[in-house]
Amino acid sequence: MNSAHIHLIVNHVPVILTIFSLFVLLAGYFTNKPEYRKLAFFGFVIAAIFAIITFYTGDGAEDIVEDIAGFSHDAIENHEHAAENSRLFAILLGIFGLGGIFYFKDDKVKGFKVFIIVIILLALVASAYLIYTGYLGGMIRHTELYSGLI
Template structure:
């Protein structure tokens, strides 16, 4: 197994962990269930760890693919936009995870977290989710022509 295989195996984990974190946070905030909000905060941190692992494997995978001979169905020119989007997602997920960690520490020390901070984190997770969705789309376009933009002209 090389980094290409690893990247393909784990590349959906950031998307689904961000989605899971968002659902937990929204339900927890609406139902005023601290346990669900706490779970959402923890999953947001896990999403950042998934982002790190996926970016690390993606960097290695990109180098392997760029140096390889042509592969049927793979458009190497689409790797760079995917890498750039992944960088934006990494930043967004790390900031979100940092905020989640701060909220968890505040809750641990005070016994109660600031609701406004948890709402802010839910919005940050939503933003991260939108960025990772775009990153996933751009990554899919590398090898899936059915999701590539159609240009008529």
């Protein structure tokens, strides 16, 4: 198993887990169920860990595929630049997730409502970046995605 294998195995986890955790957090917010919020916070932390793994296996994957005929160097570079932003937002969201786990355990803590709104907005932005990065990653190998959109 090489970096390309690992990259392909783990790259969907941060995208799916961030979006899933966002929905769980929204459910916890609207139903006032702290166990949902806690699950979402843990999800954000795990998604951040997988985003880091995905990012750092990307260079190895690039080294493997860049010399194969039919791969676009520009597509790889676009994906890599988007991945840098995705990684940063995922890490930030993971840090906020840790804050939610350890500090905002109780909805009576001062600043709780503001924290929840901020983490929801951050999760939306992180999800958008992760989806876009995944889309660009798909463009590297899946030429059927080329539609003139980018």
